[in-house]
Amino acid sequence: MERIKTDICVIGAGSGGLSVAAGAVQMGASVVLLEGHKMGGDCLNYGCVPSKALIAAGKHAHAMTTGAAYGVAPVEPVVDYAAAMEHVAGVIKGIEPHDSIERFEALGVKVISEYGRFISPTEVRAGNTIITARRFVVSTGSSPMVPPIPGLDKVDYLTNENLFELRERPEHLLVIGGGPIGMEMAQAHVRLGSKVTVLEGLNVLGHEDPELATIALEKLRAEGVEIVEGAMVSEVVGSAGVTVHTSDGAEYRGSHVLIAVGRKPNTDKLDLDKSGIKTNQHGVIVDSGLKTTNKRVYAIGDVAGGMKFTHVAGYHAGVIIRSALFGLPAKATDKHIPWATYTDPEIAHVGMSEAQAIATYGGKVEVLRFEYAENDRARAERNTKGLIKVMVLKGKPIGASIVGTQAGELIQTWALVIANGLKIGAVAAMVAPYPTLGEINKRVAGQYYTPRLFENARVKRFVRFVQRFL
DSSP: OEEEEEEEEEEOOSHHHHHHHHHHHHTTOOEEEEOSSOTTHHHHHTSHHHHHHHHHHHHHHHHTTSOGGGTOOOOOOOOOHHHHHHHHHHHHHHHGGGGSHHHHHHHTOEEEOSOOEEEETTEEEETTEEEEEEEEEEOOOEEEOOOOOTTGGGSOOBOTTTGGGOOSOOSEEEEEOOSHHHHHHHHHHHHTTOEEEEEESSOTTTTSOHHHHHHHHHHHHHHTOEEEESOOEEEEEOSSSEEEEETTSOEEEESEEEEOSOEEEOOTTSOGGGGTOOEETTEEOOOTTSBOSSTTEEEOGGGGTSOOOHHHHHHHHHHHHHHHHHOOOOOOOSTTOEEEEOSSSEEEEEEOOHHHHHHHHGGGEEEEEEEGGGOHHHHHTTOOOOEEEEEEETTEEEEEEEEETTHHHHHHHHHHHHHTTOOHHHHHTOOOOSSOTTHHHHHHHHTTTIIIIISOHHHHHHHHHHHTTO
């Protein structure tokens, strides 16, 4: 049995773990990285990257059917589903070198291709190696939650972990779960020629602003996605395809079923009880500095039980590097963390939602609104279905929500504003190139000043007074 002593031992080579390992070793720390599966984790291999690549394929197919308004005759696309999935695989392959063992070993990281599990509060075993470290970082991510639906274990169901292995297009894809993953894949597949039915036990996109979600779902329904809300699945039967039964007695038949009901933290291989680390149903319990109940051990990203996004894991990495390498106080917050759902139209959000802001601050909050239809670039491209809301408290934005084309790009301005505590005037004073969708951010900021300047009797009296002397 080999024994290694190191400054930092990172368990899990997903987005967060790779960021910690690369940052720490380049700043002089000795680092051991443990990964028993694929480098790059869920995001590169099963999540963000392949899903967005497949969405891009669906976007091109959809564009071929929607050109009439631009003077381009619509044609029915000939979709080679296998080639679309090879495109997905090619995108992953192109990114793999950046996350590879070879790159990290070249940086000076010792990479061990084994799962890590605690054998004491100060030691982790990976294969035939025992690692003692000054600090451990648990960054094992999450995996698809598979609910205990009767009969599901008897059918070949899909999750995001095996969906991209398909090479034959599903004739009729049943999607159980109407969250972001389910709705993104539903729209991508209907655009690529599959029939798609989404079954959601509660409300589809239920964590989004209801007004914004309604705008997005109108588009998905118009494209042919069948959406059934309040559909509690009671049984799955796998004969002649797949049949899904719901508690109200309805049944839905398809060729394939995709399970997209959420994520669960990857803690089962870690033997956390041997290290004194406590968990709950959401994941590893951490304090504001991302330390676990064993103060030698940090947990970051999905496994830490908070917001499950790749960019959150990267942010967490930066927080703990300040603490673990330099001994500086560092705390994580989610108040400035944006997220996006990559349907068409996209939905993006940062900070407080309208409902949260009003519930917290009541009438002190101003909700600024601006429609995409008032933006000239959106008109030129006929992408006028969209809306932005910005929640403002005492002149400072505390939240923003957007639905529309490139919402995920537009939200970044508001993430910057909220992260740095800027006032609404900082965006209103910005000069945006014309014509761009970016003007939407400037125009909604300008709404803050409309009642103060253009609908203000005092201002009008003062201007009339000054005009006497000019």
